Amino acid sequence: MTRPLTLLGIESSCDDTAAAVVRGTSGAAEVLSSVVEGQTSLHADFGGVVPEIAARAHAERLDGCVAQALAEAGLSLAEVDAIAVTAGPGLIGGVMSGVALAKGLSAGSGKPLIGVNHLAGHALTPRLTDAAVYPYLMLLVSGGHCQFLLVRGPQDFTRLGGTIDDAPGEAFDKTARLLGLPQPGGPSVEAEALKGDAKCFRLPRPLLDRAGCDMSFSGLKTALLRARDALVAEKAGITLQDRADLCAGFQAAVADVLAEKSRRAMALYMEAQPAKPVLAVAGGVAANKSIRASLETVAAEFGAACLAPPLALCTDNAAMIAYAGLELFEAGQQDGFSLAARPRWPLDTTSPSLLGSGKKGAKA
Numbered sequence: 001m002t003r004p005l006t007l008l009g010i011e012s013s014c015d016d017t018a019a020a021v022v023r024g025t026s027g028a029a030e031v032l033s034s035v036v037e038g039q040t041s042l043h044a045d046f047g048g049v050v051p052e053i054a055a056r057a058h059a060e061r062l063d064g065c066v067a068q069a070l071a072e073a074g075l076s077l078a079e080v081d082a083i084a085v086t087a088g089p090g091l092i093g094g095v096m097s098g099v100a101l102a103k104g105l106s107a108g109s110g111k112p113l114i115g116v117n118h119l120a121g122h123a124l125t126p127r128l129t130d131a132a133v134y135p136y137l138m139l140l141v142s143g144g145h146c147q148f149l150l151v152r153g154p155q156d157f158t159r160l161g162g163t164i165d166d167a168p169g170e171a172f173d174k175t176a177r178l179l180g181l182p183q184p185g186g187p188s189v190e191a192e193a194l195k196g197d198a199k200c201f202r203l204p205r206p207l208l209d210r211a212g213c214d215m216s217f218s219g220l221k222t223a224l225l226r227a228r229d230a231l232v233a234e235k236a237g238i239t240l241q242d243r244a245d246l247c248a249g250f251q252a253a254v255a256d257v258l259a260e261k262s263r264r265a266m267a268l269y270m271e272a273q274p275a276k277p278v279l280a281v282a283g284g285v286a287a288n289k290s291i292r293a294s295l296e297t298v299a300a301e302f303g304a305a306c307l308a309p310p311l312a313l314c315t316d317n318a319a320m321i322a323y324a325g326l327e328l329f330e331a332g333q334q335d336g337f338s339l340a341a342r343p344r345w346p347l348d349t350t351s352p353s354l355l356g357s358g359k360k361g362a363k364a
């Protein structure tokens with residue numbers, strides 16, 4: 001039996017400054033503290049995350065977040081076993097802030113340093129929250145990422161497909177902007193969709209005619225823009241009901257694409273004959289009830305469980321980085337002070353890289 005480890009995690013790859021402490025062993029760990037300081041208000045006037053503003057905010061706030069995470073866990077730095085930090089992929093200024101702080105803490109305390117891939121943090125979260133057994137299928141779906149990963153171990157990922165342009169969260173945010181709804185777009189479009197009829201506007205289901213698990217969401221946004229402009233040309237504006245119907249039509253299209261591509265990814269995953277099949281979802285878009293319901297239906301078709309971590313662990317946080325660090329540390333990974341911050345860092349280096357780079361930086 002491996003001894004429980006205590007890991008400090010640091011995350012600063014996008015617009016959340018975060019630190020957390022996690023304790024336990026691989027597949028059996030608990031979150032002792034998780035501090036996340038969002039930056040939504042800092043970027044609100046710019047229609048997206050401004051990398052320079054994000055980097056500065058991370059540099060100013062990271063040490064406070066670390067101090068708070070340690071205090072909430074009731075520990076000093078001397079009591080942790082190792083320090084895990086997001087070393088990419090992401091907005092490089094923010095990643096560099098986190099890596100520099102982690103190196104400083106490691107040098108000062110003598111604690112081992114572990115560089116973690118942000119996407120691995122998301123992908124391993126079902127092991128932290130639900131003790132998911134390898135191999136499982138992960139759909140990572142947020143404002144910056146969209147990919148299917150076959151997860152076999154903390155360093156063993158196969159990407160089955162992903163978006164070739166926008167991420168779905170990005171498409172939700174753009175849709176909200178086109179329809180005059182507040183940011184972040186996901187929750188506001190979802191709320192409007194509840195009042196609308198998805199059948200009024202039949203929007204396209206991009207790439208469903210193409211084999212495989214790759215997806216595309218930018219055409220959907222263009223189709224929505226055209227539908228809106230056609231209404232404006234026809235009757236000099238859109239009614240509140242039109243807006244709700246457009247939101248419902250858009251959400252149904254995203255849900256259909258994700259469900260059908262998940263079906264294909266599940267079929268590939270089931271070839272590995274997993275003992276306890278799992279379709280796991282992570283990322284902010286996993287909060288969408290109608291998308292989640294479609295994914296639950298797909299999982300059930302294959303006799304698999306559908307796991308979605310609680311929202312606080314679905315969206316960017318440092319507990320997932322600490323936990324991924326714990327599994328990597330157990331597996332013997334340790335990085336030196338040459339650890340580099342990487343803007344791009346695909347989890348699966350054997351599959352061809354994805355195109356596109358969203359508002360939140362490179363999609364890896």
Ligand code: KG4
Pocket residue numbers: 014141142143144145168169170172173184185186187190283284285286287288289314315316360
């Ligand atoms: O994972 P996350 O917090 O950050 C990253 O993108 O890394 O995801 C944020 C994204 C935003 O684009 C937001 O609009 C979307 O997730 N989102 C939703 C919902 N809640 C958040 N999309 C659809 N439905 C929701 N309920």
Ligand code: ZN
Pocket residue numbers: 118122142145315316
């Ligand atoms: Zn993320």
